[in-house]
Amino acid sequence: MPAHSIEYPHMPFSQFRIQESPRDVRPDGFPVDAPRQDQLKYVLQYAALAPSTHNSQPWLFRxxxxxxxxxxxxxxxxxxxxxxxxxxxxxxxxxxxxxTLALEALGFSFRVSRFPDLSEPDLLARIDIESRKRTDVDTSVLECILARQTSAPQHLVLPPSAGALSRIQSEVADRGATLVMLRREDLDLVLQFDENNRDDALVLAREEAMWRHPNRIRSRDGIPGGVKQTATSFCGNSGGAVFGVLTTSGDRMLSWLQGGVALESGLVVATRENVGVSLCSMPLHRAHVRKDVGEALGLGGTPQVLVRLAQARDYPAPPTPRRPIVDVMVHPGFTG
Ligand SMILES: Cc1cc2nc3c(=O)[nH]c(=O)nc-3n(C[C@H](O)[C@H](O)[C@H](O)COP(=O)(O)O)c2cc1C
Structure with missing residues (x-):
């Protein structure tokens, strides 16, 4: 048994031991002979590695x-x-x-239903496993999910290759969103909108402080390090970095879910292409600002998150923490 493995304390039926942190998952460690439910718990570790706003990891899985x-x-x-x-x-x-990337890499066929029960708005998706049609494992995809990391903007200054950029854009498009590249004057306009639509700074700072902590090194969520990123610092000292904005065709729950799918798809391809990415959603938190920015820039869709892309280099930044999957699984007896 690996040193950092735990059992599910409230799931006595489980015989599968799992890594304490999803970060310790091994791409070559799929439990081929384990019962199906335990195999799905292995897959769940990749879901838990996803990026999330303020590393809040706002998901639960049954x-x-x-x-x-x-x-x-x-x-x-x-x-x-x-x-x-x-x-x-x-x-x-x-x-x-x-x-779904992990399921595909492991050879599963499956069906995804988004918002399968409209009377339950918190139930965002249901993924039904059909069979395991292949037994070979594409570990390269699993490795990219594991290696993906949001970069700090100040590290992103070398121009990415045009080929890499267009592969990221076409991946985002394949997943139902658009990555529109922005010029300097477009960014200046977004910054102007940001400047004109500042919310109560103290309220925002308080909430920010709950998730961005300089000293809670044992936390399994939130962002370690005390430096708060602003839209201005995100856009500053760009060197050869390029900027874009991910847009969706609508601006409701389904579009946001789809936008997140497309964003992560692009980020995993960026990892494969050795492109570092930094994200900035702050200026776009209000619906009327998204509408105004979309119209002012002629985006043809709703802007959801700004991206800064550059050739990735090796940085000492430690990976952000994750909760163990036992913390993101809904107890089977829970009906709330
Ligand atoms: C929808 C979304 C919005 C985000 N917005 C910001 C942002 O405004 N500023 C920022 O620095 N990071 C942003 N991030 C990146 C998260 O802070 C990052 O994913 C999280 O800290 C986990 O770190 P990791 O991506 O390195 O795993 C965003 C991520 C997502 C998924």
Whole structure:
């Protein structure tokens, strides 16, 4: 048994031992002979590695031996910064994409239903496993999910290759969103909108402080390090970095979920292409600002998150923490 493995204390039926942190998952460690439900718990570790706003990891999963149910954990929302749970929903979309990427890599066939029960708005998706049609494992995809990391903007200064950029853009497009590249004057306009639409700074700062902590090194969520990123610092000292904005065709829950799927798909391809990416959603938290920015820039869709892309280099930044999957699984007896 690996040194850092734990059992599910409240799931006595489980015989599968799992890594304490999803970061310790091994791409060559799929438990081929384990019962199906335990195999799905292995897959769940990749979902838990998804990026999320403020590393809030706002997802819950119910796992049976044939299905995953992805549930929004609104107790992890940021009501001042993200008043509509837009970024929360996008984060869940990113987790959904990791889940389906891992299932594909492991040879599973499956079916995804988004918002399968409209009377349950927190139930974002249901993933039904059909069979395992291949037994070979594409570990390269699993390795990219594991290696993906959001970069700090100040490290992103070398121009990415045009080829890599267009592969990222076409991946995002394949997943139902658009990555529109922005010129300097477009960014200046977004910054101007940001300047004109500042919310109560103290309220935002308080909420930010709950998730961005300089000293809680044992935390399994939130962002270690005390430096707060602003839209201005995100856009500054760009060197050869390029900027874009991910847009969706609508601006409701389904579009946000889809936007998160497309975002993570692009980020995993960026990892494969050795492109570092930094994200900035702050200026776009209000619906009227998204509408105005979309119109002013002629985007043809709703802007959801700004991206800064550059050739990746090796940085000492430690990976952000994750909760063990036992913390993101809904107890089988829970009916709330
Ligand atoms: C929808 C969404 C919005 C985000 N917005 C921001 C942002 O405004 N500023 C920022 O620094 N990071 C942003 N991030 C990145 C998260 O902070 C990052 O994913 C999280 O800290 C986990 O770290 P990791 O991506 O390195 O695993 C965002 C991520 C998502 C999924």
């Amino acid at each position: 796992v049976t031996d044939a299905s995953f149910f992805l549930i929004a954990d609104r107790s992890r929302g940021l009501p001042a910064i993200d008043p509509e749970d837009r970024c929360l929903t996008m984060s869940c979309g990113a987790a959904l994409r990791n889940l």
